[in-house]
Amino acid sequence: MENFTSPNKTLGPWTDRSMTYKLISTFLVLIICALGIVGNVMVVLVVLTTKHMRTPTNCYLVSLAVADLMVLVAAGLPSVADSLYGSWLFGHAGCLCITYFQYLGINASSCSIAAFTVERYIAICHPIRAQSLCTYTRAKRIILSVWISTSLYCVMWFYLANTEELVYDNATVVSCAYKVSRNLYLPIYFFDFGVFFVLPLALSTVLYGLIARILFLNPLPKTKSQNGHSAGTKTNGLKSSSQCSSTTAASRRQVTKMLAVVVVLFAVLWMPYRTLVVVNSFLNEAYLDAWFLLFCRSCVYLNSAVNPVIYNVMSQKFRAAFRKLCSCSPQAQGKQTAYSVTLTYSAVKEVSVMESTEHFSTEMDELTEGQEDLTGDGLDK
Template identity: 70%
Template structure:
């Protein structure tokens, strides 16, 4: 069903060839790179056993949401920019609009979820043994996607195909069924719930996390305290302390990585969100083509850049990405080499918390195997029963 405007909109001027070439090439490059990167994130977590942690489950949810944004918003926007008109029809308009909002809202909810999970794991490690489990993370992710899917159903009603009548042409566009005045309350509610609230929550919780990680000693889990006390007057105590320090460094690195994801989410979405808010108060919206392209590029970069952050800041993700890239080779799960060589070794030191993130392994700590550490781990494991374990990008731009 198509709606036509009742009055002409002046003379229609098509975008320049330079704009079409640059915008199409740029959007396609970002979207294709983002799709490859996010697919690899999903594959890495699903196919690598030690990567299946609560935090990484939330990152898979975020990757899935980013894939939806890139394919349902980025690619259609590139096609519409190149062709100058909407070509996917009425149902294409409805479904694409629904998927765009679903991806955007699910990504912000996923960010909020892993922020809360990090806060509990670091600031309340005792509770984290019961709250930060893999099964609970899966249930939360299912709840997030169920609620956002139901919430976004309204866009099947709000979106509609439009025929814009100009003096010299008729242009088909995917727009809104309702007037701008009726659309704005929906937008501002969406803006508040899925952008402002997650960012405020993240700011508060990362402030509390930073105070614990960088200003105060990390809370210890009771079993670790008992182990340290048991070996306090023995050389083993010193080695256990070194291992604990390694865990603290690992926690800091994981938290830094996730904080970077949140900061980039805020920064890269800010130009577009600000533009829509400002335009909502203007009689003649600011719709400069190049600035719109800049806003769209920022939005799609936000969905494409996360795999690069994981690769740059997480040794485990980097190693897993490399393993995926080596198509024909199967890397052994256990390190191979002489005892004297420095090898990368992943270990969960307590089976009772192996299901939880971090100490509880969020990013299972990396230690270097030396003769001394082999003896240390033998001593630690030998005496216990543990086992190693936003908007639719309104990418037409709301007037």
Template identity: 60%
Template sequence: MDGHSNVSLSHGDTTLGSLEYKVVSAFLVLLVCTVGIVGNVMVVLVVLTSRDMHTPTNCYLVSLALADLIVLLAAGLPNVSGSLVGHWIDGHAGCVGIPDFQHLGIHVSSYFILAFTAERYIVICHPMRAQTMCTVARAKRVIAGIWGVTSLYCLLWFFLVDLNVRDNRRLECGYKVSRGLYLPIYLLDFTIFFITPLLGTIMLYGFIGKILFQSPLSQEAWQKERQSHGQTEGAPSNCSRSKSATSSRNQATRMLAVVVLLFAVLWTPYRTLAPLNSFLAQPFLDPWVLLFCRTCVYTNSAVNPVIYSLMSQKFRAAFLKLCWCRALPRRLPKELRRCSGAPARSQV
């Protein structure tokens, strides 16, 4: 039985690194996970508590934040304990359950990125269709489908891993059978949950880029199409609203494009090394290289809220409002304690 994994997101095997490696690994991963957990929880809170944030795109971003939280909690935090202790400490239930949740968070995130890219494509390239196709109700159905189908697929990992005892009598969470037999699974994961959604996303952003940047008449045509469906023409207020809507739409598109770019860059090391190790007679398991691959994954799950706050005025304002309202003492005057239009609680 070959207990070594191709490359796990959490330490399933005995860590042979030095004290320096253990300290660096634990500190780096804990820092990234802390930032990511706080940031993704804030994304979920601001969207759920702000009525004006209830849009189809933000529905996908909330689901992406939940997927990132699963990755950080099921992979990042066990990695910290594995780095410090040097062996598996989460028991049999953790061994069979944690890999399932890891792959669930990994796989659904790629298709949520594809989903919000498709939504952006419809909004930009087919604005009239977007009124009926890009709705919150439809987004919720798509999200439920992605979670459901991917959850069923990931149940496979309940039967693929188990606790093993190393020669030094330490426990590790590893494969049940020979490592080479997992090659079809890793190749299937690589194709279905990385290459396919990534290529689809790149293709859709190619169409979006053609409309936004290569066609100088696209914005004028978009305005004429709106006017032909009952919009008034020439009113300053309508012109101002149109410019504001166009600017907001383009800002959101640029922000999501950065999310996709970082997803492709940060996931490539792990997604490449996992199937590659299935081909090698001796898998490449250098601790520092594995730490780099894992940290890239955790960083991808942690960086999205930072992107939202830097590139979206709406998210930045919502984050600031959330932090400000949570920090206000309960005994401040009522007019200073109103958040998102909610009435202030009575003084105690």
């Protein structure tokens, strides 16, 4: 990826062939890629193999994990060979295919982030519509359309990338670069930059602002009896319903915080590389310091590797699923099954209690929250 920052197709990091650079770059990239590949594979496995983890939001996270895997394998691992040997080793076909999968992974990841941001907005700000829009089946259809459209869009890289031979210190060095001129490449890059970076971030900023207004600024309605005291079974049912609503709201806040962290890290970790390419687009001689390019590339790979860590830290259900996948013990499986049954019974009980209350508006609000929690908030609690 780093040779793509050069409109003039210079050697970039290959000009620094010191042993220190080779060792540091190889070790750093290998560690990030290894951890990222293992983590993203675990995300895919726990969602596909655990029934209660198959929610619309988790479906989008699987798409993001697959895109991140593609970035790590197609961009991270080939860069290790570049650092060690200082030349492109994968031939002309490898140049075309690797370039294609690099951009496919990058674009699919940004589209997946935009998709789960819209899903969160509908689920929280429009809970009635969410019952029909935020479903597992619809999420799979949206993800399929995202991957088909981005796959077709990235086909152009088969015609834009090419290998070329350059002479450096009386040695022939092969590079994978562009076969089009700088004037033709810049409009393509800025369109790509706007659609797959600026637009998703702008959309996420607006929608998460609206979500925060609903979740964090509006207090939950409290249901009380007329005299403010307990009134037997009816009041106890109302208290139970209120507690369930509070639990649902807390779960929503936690899920939203986790997804917001994913978006923020996407923006922060991609910013150095994106900024470098924009700046180099206006310079007569591109800035291609090897160590700074290593920093930019490492941030990109780290963005693709860090998401499973975020899920493990901020989501109790992902953390339990990861432990189950690692242990694979019968005791852990039995405990997880019991947890799923308890969760389902609690949600059904909540619906029954709310149907028996007198205040119709409060009933509908709490019922919507309970149903939306089952369909779209299955990440936590």
